[in-house]
Amino acid sequence: MRKVWVIIGFLISVSAAWAEPVRITAFGDSLVQGYGLPQGDGFVPQLEHWLQEHGAEVEITNAGVSGDTSAGGAARIDWTLADDPDALIVLLGGNDLLRGLSAEEMRANLSKILSAAEQADTEVLLVGMRAPNNYGPDYRAAFNAVYPDLAKEFGALLHPDAFAGIFERVGGDPAKAQEFMQDDDIHPNAEGVRENIEALGPVALQLVARVSG
Template structure:
């Protein structure tokens, strides 16, 4: 074997050994969805639920991320506060906090909802987790005063903790029969796809800001 061939083989081996190292050097950053039935995928197979659809959208955008669902059907902001420390795992880079819908349905005092979300955000920020606060727009049947107080919760918490605000998780989906299940509250697979497409660029930007 010539010395040139030997050098070529060594170069190829070195490249092959180096490739896995470079691939693993940049780990996939973790995005956790802390929420209720919307993030839990109520009434849908896992492949059509928000964690899977958001994963697909982030992949399409080229974000090197791993999405984890931490949604519990029926959960309020109080429930989220009670479980945030163990539901959002230690390796989470960005957490999307998508809670408040059940508070709205139960007519919980907005001040309590705000205090719970503030507690969630404070605990995650103390851990160095990036935050996306997903808000909700109350339906027209809710009293105007209550709706105004409720709607103000999310930007208030986001500003207080310098979090990214996504004003309306259900933008383009709420009160659209073709995008919701029969109950009129939970998005169907098409509705979840709409949510994921809207949310993904915001999450990707939040991840990029943490480089």
Template sequence: MDATPSRFPTRRLMIAGALAAWPAHGLAQQRRVVTILGDSITAGYGLPASAALPAQVQAQLRKLGADAVVRGAGVSGDTTAGGLARVDFSVQRDTDVCLVALGGNDLLQGIDPKRTQANLDRIVARLKTRKIGVVLAGLAPPPVIGRAYAREFQAVFPAVAKAQGITLYPNLLAGVAQTPRLNQQDGFHPNAQGVAVIAQGLAPILAKALATRG
């Protein structure tokens, strides 16, 4: 009789553990997850969450038939070095595809493009090691940036994409940069309309990336 009661707690724990694990496993099987690793644009600077890039990309993906959860992993002011330092915990393990959208603050700070390239290479390599699909968003420097530096900086993104064998979205701010009606008063951060333009451009690329992962 002493042995019988001692088996019950163990059995209850086993059953409880199985029940707790089942819903999480079911959800993981059903949903797809896109994480956007970025800076203030990803973080939705100056915008409500509903108008920020993650929410708008998610809405555009659903219009394309890709029912995915889009998570924002943006930190305002972050450089590629900052993204590298936090990529392992900012991009959760259930992520199917990660959009890496970093580099704008490197550009503003005049960081050596070689350092930016090395950081992006390492970010992408870490994500690939974790079996996470990667799309890299590039940037086109504004006209006020010196030509030599701008040329060297812009070349970073296609170089990383080629070396790592990943998809490149050439310019995150295509159709938005230098267009006052699509930007906030600071001239750097897109407003809700500008974010909508960005999301419309990104969604087909991300939908394709999700589709290739089965």
């Protein structure tokens, strides 16, 4: 009987070793691509490292395109999903915001992306952006509502703000946030990415659990 348990234990350990990691595609703009950062300091390598440190077996593919809008993402989502990832992290909208593009157009583009993922049976984590006060109350309300509305409609996980980690760290003080930003005041530096990943990480673990469970 003891030999049987030894064999079972060996088979379990071998199965664990052979288990394939969860394949996640990070789909977005320069925030995903890692603009202005050394190769190991961007969003994708830092998130992959964070998840692995917290016990998740994952491989994350970088599908970030600097300058991409939600329309650009919608145009390339089918090609991205052709690689058949287990899960998708969608981080788009920052360039729509910078250009003052229509929140309704962004909603339609993101809806196309989430619909394509749903048809491909791919779990999604939608990462939101927050419009600042200087965009006016109407635009701000319309823009900020897009992400929670779509997450609810498609049953996607939601992380409401890509910059949540930085603003939590500085207590919402924009002046203090500069310490965590690159000189362009748009992209986080390596430490800023680290703070944002700390905030995003627990929701990303939920994404892994959805795929694994």
